[in-house]
Amino acid sequence: MTIGVGGSDFATELGRIPNRRDAVPPIGAEEHARRLAAAQARMAELGIAALWLDGTTNLAWLTGLRHGQSERPVGAVLPARGALTYLCPAFEVERLKTMLTLPGEVRGWEEDEDPYLAFTDILRAADVAGGTVALDDLARVFVAEGMRGALPNHRFIASAPVTSHLRQRKSEHEVALLRQAMGMTLDIQAAAARALRPGVTTTEVGDFLAAAHRKAGFDSGPAFSIVLFGEATAYPHGVPYPQTLAEGDVVLIDVGAPLHGYMSDITRSYIFGEPSARQRQIWNLDHAAQAAGIAAARPGIAAGAIDDAVRGVVVAAGFGPGHKVPGLPHRAGHGIGLDVHEAPYFVRGGKEILAPGATGSIEPTIAIYGEFGIRLEDHIVITETGAAWLTAPAKSVDDPFGVA
Template sequence: MSQLPSFPPRISARTYAERIEAARASLIASGLDALLVSAGDSLRYFTGLAWGGTERLVAVVIPASGAAYMICPHFELGSLAESIKLQLDVRSWEEDASPFLLAMDGFADRSHVALDRDLTLRIATSLRNARPGITFTDDPGIVDTLRACKSAEEIALIRHAMAITLQVQKDAWEFLHPGVRASEVIRFIDTRHRALGADNGSWFCAVQFGPATAFPHGLPGDQLLAENDLVLVDTGCCLDGYHSDITRTYAFGTPDPEHERIWAIEKEAQLAAFDAARPGVPCEAVDAAARAVLEKHDLGPGYTLPGLPHRTGHGIGLSIHEFPYLVRGNTMPLESGNCCSNEPMIVVPGRFGIRLEDHFHITPTGARWFTEPSHSITKPFG
């Protein structure tokens, strides 16, 4: 078993404070008076607070001028104090009070407040009803833009999470045996993630055998592995909230010649997407590079099957899927610090699918892999 790199530092309180200051600068540039970010991954980005959303408002309010503050139910103050990574003023509310009035206390009518795009409709409507004199607008992209360009701290955490999952993928390959159930492999993968230091075992895990590999997210039921089956394993974990996400597809035994042919095309498409990714290149160009390889081999075009039924990649960080997306129509240029998946899956309907998924991050000179891509259909790990 290869040795994992040393555990990287956690995100520092100073970094959280710098993120809030960066949001404040963007608010001023946009002519906005405040940004409200509710429970979820973006709240964690700004405060370090890992808190799932419910009907009760837990949020950070970042004014363009003045100190940022938290909104929290009074009975949750103890839990918040133990979890938050940044010292902020907290405005708490009792169950019979309005957190929406409290959140906007101090803002005059005609203020312009941006709302986190992941805010629920229930909370957004309650804010508007509580303060009809305030103009609430969707975040124009402040949060997505900040989160999309990862710092060295974030990249180190993602790299370590990826290293854990790549080792788990290797261990799962060695664990396979005829007659094993997919559910057994999933449990094994979860146990290995925990043993290697992931936050809470596997964040997700899909294990597919044979014809089930033709479905990007699998089929219901518990499959049994047979000799010479095609195997697809897609799994990941979290480290300080930052995700890994790796897919390997390989033959358990002797590969079918058509499996080998499509596997080689998949590998070629993945490398073409990687080579196209560099600063200033539109996201859609990376997707187009992968599809050009498929079309050269008479697959597709577009989303036509046999071919690639979905985008080539997604951003990754505190969310498993986040901005930016490598998809046709996304003309946003890639920037240094962007972290993206590269998974131009090929589906042959009713028969099988091949997905090789690794991630890269953009540097000033081009893309850099987080993990070494798969070697072959019979020796995926070399």
């Protein structure tokens, strides 16, 4: 029997989950103010006159305002020089004021008014009569088009050279939050493994994961939860039907949740029972591919080099080639922060240069349709000289959670 798998139950394991929400404090106003200053410096460097932040994680990252998006434009305008101004429907102004981390005027527009004209008024007040405006690259198309239409004399670009550029360079505080969130989810993964028994369903496991993340102190239950048994583990994003656990099945659980806004994302694959020779071979191959990814990771390399290293191990073992199945059908990993998937992306041919502070997953899946799949996912942070894990990778096919 695989060590650390089975032998307990969900009620017992849920009772043991501690609340560790406050082990690392949330990002405060001082850090948001530093981010705003860095954004304005970057805008000046690139010749950007103003930045529109829609109700996205870009707005949350820069200002601390977590509003979300709706059919009504809500966000903030940041000029390269001058004060931050928020924009929202007039009936939301007083509510928005209670949500602010950073001070700024809150400009409202009435329901029968054009919100994009209010946007132009803000730019005019900031003395931005022309030039380049960066639009939040996570904004919806109708918002971007409305702003372009209201300002025909301005040049528009996506915000990524400012927002993504800065967000990829995580502070020590951000890395600490990510490490804490990852560790909490990994402990919940281990608890779920201990609670497994023959006949349990993927739905029951999902219910436990939701309850455990809430009890542990995450902002909410899981933002995503993939639980797979047996042949279904070959499908990286799961299947639309529940499964029932049987002796000898591969178990794959991919789950994550926000902690003070920062996402966890951990995948573990292991065998319920004694691993077969085939399962042992593929698990060990996936483990070696993941290790190759961190061995390649360091500042100054292109993001695609991590995919090359990971995929090279899988293809050398006779799988693929490329993205073909049996083999590794998707990129080697993705960046993480306030979004579970954000830049940089560790994809073949990716040219983005990794800088210290970049964080992301290394998560090869070896998918064998009709048999099973193995995915091991942990996250790294790029350091000044290489890379470091945010969580310890799975130990071995016989002891995935390092119990012994």
